[in-house]
Amino acid sequence: MELYKNNQLKIYNSLSKSKEDFKPLTEGYVGMYVCGPTVYSNAHLGNVRTFMFFDIVYRYLLHLGYKVRYVRNITDAGHLENDADEGEDRISKKARLEQIEPMEVVQMYTVDFHDVLKNYNFLPPSIEPTATGHIVEQIEMIKEILDKGFAYEVNGSVYFDVLKYNEANHYGILSGRKIEDLIHNTRTLDGQSDKKNPQDFALWKKADEKHIMRWPSPWSDGFPGWHLECSVMSTKYLGEQFDIHGGGMDLKFPHHECEIAQSQTCSGIKPVNYWMHTNMLLLNSQKMAKSTGNYILPNQILSGENDILPKAFSASVVRFFIMQANYRSVLDFSGEALIAAEKGHSKLMEALKYLESAQAGKTSSFDVQSWVDACYAAMNDDFNTPVLISNLFEAVKLINQMKTNKASLNAEDLALLKSKMEAFAYDVLGLMDDTTDNKSDKLNGAVELLIKLRKEARDNKDWALSDQIRDELAELGIQLKDGREGTTFSVN
Ligand SMILES: [Zn+2]
Numbered sequence: 001m002e003l004y005k006n007n008q009l010k011i012y013n014s015l016s017k018s019k020e021d022f023k024p025l026t027e028g029y030v031g032m033y034v035c036g037p038t039v040y041s042n043a044h045l046g047n048v049r050t051f052m053f054f055d056i057v058y059r060y061l062l063h064l065g066y067k068v069r070y071v072r073n074i075t076d077a078g079h080l081e082n083d084a085d086e087g088e089d090r091i092s093k094k095a096r097l098e099q100i101e102p103m104e105v106v107q108m109y110t111v112d113f114h115d116v117l118k119n120y121n122f123l124p125p126s127i128e129p130t131a132t133g134h135i136v137e138q139i140e141m142i143k144e145i146l147d148k149g150f151a152y153e154v155n156g157s158v159y160f161d162v163l164k165y166n167e168a169n170h171y172g173i174l175s176g177r178k179i180e181d182l183i184h185n186t187r188t189l190d191g192q193s194d195k196k197n198p199q200d201f202a203l204w205k206k207a208d209e210k211h212i213m214r215w216p217s218p219w220s221d222g223f224p225g226w227h228l229e230c231s232v233m234s235t236k237y238l239g240e241q242f243d244i245h246g247g248g249m250d251l252k253f254p255h256h257e258c259e260i261a262q263s264q265t266c267s268g269i270k271p272v273n274y275w276m277h278t279n280m281l282l283l284n285s286q287k288m289a290k291s292t293g294n295y296i297l298p299n300q301i302l303s304g305e306n307d308i309l310p311k312a313f314s315a316s317v318v319r320f321f322i323m324q325a326n327y328r329s330v331l332d333f334s335g336e337a338l339i340a341a342e343k344g345h346s347k348l349m350e351a352l353k354y355l356e357s358a359q360a361g362k363t364s365s366f367d368v369q370s371w372v373d374a375c376y377a378a379m380n381d382d383f384n385t386p387v388l389i390s391n392l393f394e395a396v397k398l399i400n401q402m403k404t405n406k407a408s409l410n411a412e413d414l415a416l417l418k419s420k421m422e423a424f425a426y427d428v429l430g431l432m433d434d435t436t437d438n439k440s441d442k443l444n445g446a447v448e449l450l451i452k453l454r455k456e457a458r459d460n461k462d463w464a465l466s467d468q469i470r471d472e473l474a475e476l477g478i479q480l481k482d483g484r485e486g487t488t489f490s491v492n
Contacts, residue, residue, distance in 0.1 A: 156220025
């Protein structure tokens with residue numbers, strides 16, 4: 001029997017601001033949409049936290065036996081510099097500044113994004129659609145909203161009429177905002193905008209001459225508004241109503257609010273049953289910002305090439321660290337905290353390794369079934385990974401006692417503990433046994449040391465020793481290559 005039948009998952013729904021029993025629309029199936037990155041710069045660590053959390057949601061749903069369709073888009077057009085539909089398209093701007101094609105910008109940063117996700121052991125989503133791949137569908141949705149009377153065209157641009165929508169609906173339902181406050185707090189744009197009201201948002205923007213990304217439409221040569229793609233692609237792949245929609249909490253307003261307004265206008269029903277939002281990430285207790293230098297790229301954490309952290313950390317340690325905090329709390333990223341996480345992570349990995357060859361005793365001194373129940377209870381409680389990790393450490397304590405014969409498990413309990421420890425650590429949390437990486441790091445270090453000694457021998461004109469090092473390494477299948485930049489090596 002599928003595990004989900006015995007596990008009532010509870011999800012904190014940002015819409016109701018409370019934990020609710022999770023009931024998928026179709027038993028056994030889950031549709032999940034997560035807003036993906038705008039690919040105009042390197043993958044951001046804050047985004048990595050968000051996508052890592054939804055990776056764990058995806059992994060846990062799969063572990064419970066659900067069939068999941070997980071859609072995470074790539075925004076490759078239409079995301080303007082600010083939320084008031086003003087400024088340049090972020091991708092167009094980057095392309096103009098670097099004098100390359102917008103699609104080169106998109107390609108470069110999509111590759112970077114995938115590279116980061118692969119390094120951090122993310123499962124790929126079921127579908128990863130792009131905004132530019134769905135221009136036709138976006139134009140169709142704009143026509144539908146216009147036909148229903150909830151949008152208007154001005155000078156080749158089309159805007160969503162927020163006040164009209166709010167007459168029969170609540171614009172602000174997700175973020176808890178009231179239209180009166182929005183009207184009161186929005187400064188007027190001094191006639192710079194074609195909008196009837198500053199709260200209205202663009203569905204289609206006419207492209208000015210310098211705007212290089214443009215498509216023909218009934219209204220003008222232009223490009224879709226950023227909010228539209230998510231309504232279009234979630235409806236196309238998950239239906240008019242689906243189970244889970246996720247994203248960083250900075251997307252709640254206006255992005256997700258606009259998604260709800262667009263989708264609900266077309267279908268007449270509430271598009272999403274459970275809205276989930278991750279909290280933000282700080283670096284050394286401060287907001288991350290390139291301009292202040294308080295900034296690090298996800299791959300720089302792994303390589304150690306940065307001025308922020310004292311050393312390099314493995315992807316699994318970073319995952320472990322991020323999962324020690326609840327996704328709805330602010331996470332403070334720092335070298336000190338990562339060093340502490342690294343210690344905890346290696347204790348967990350040692351315990352998992354010991355389990356591979358642990359011997360069963362005649363009796364059990366630990367109630368493994370209650371421990372298993374506690375692990376599921378933690379994850380069923382709105383994916384509470386910090387509580388799950390503390391449960392895993394209960395087991396680590398037991399395993400360490402087993403090493404010194406202070407505790408024992410019978411064969412059945414030992415097998416259960418081993419399978420659930422591995423399932424939660426590797427399948428659900430996505431941790432990796434990176435000790436093999438450590439081993440190759442150490443071997444690389446040893447070869448580097450020999451290269452250094454050979455250089456010293458050559459500097460001392462000790463050609464016999466220098467040749468001996470080169471030849472004996474070659475016999476082991478390690479080729480040294482002398483170049484202008486120094487000596488490198490390759491392993492055959
Ligand atoms: Zn979105």
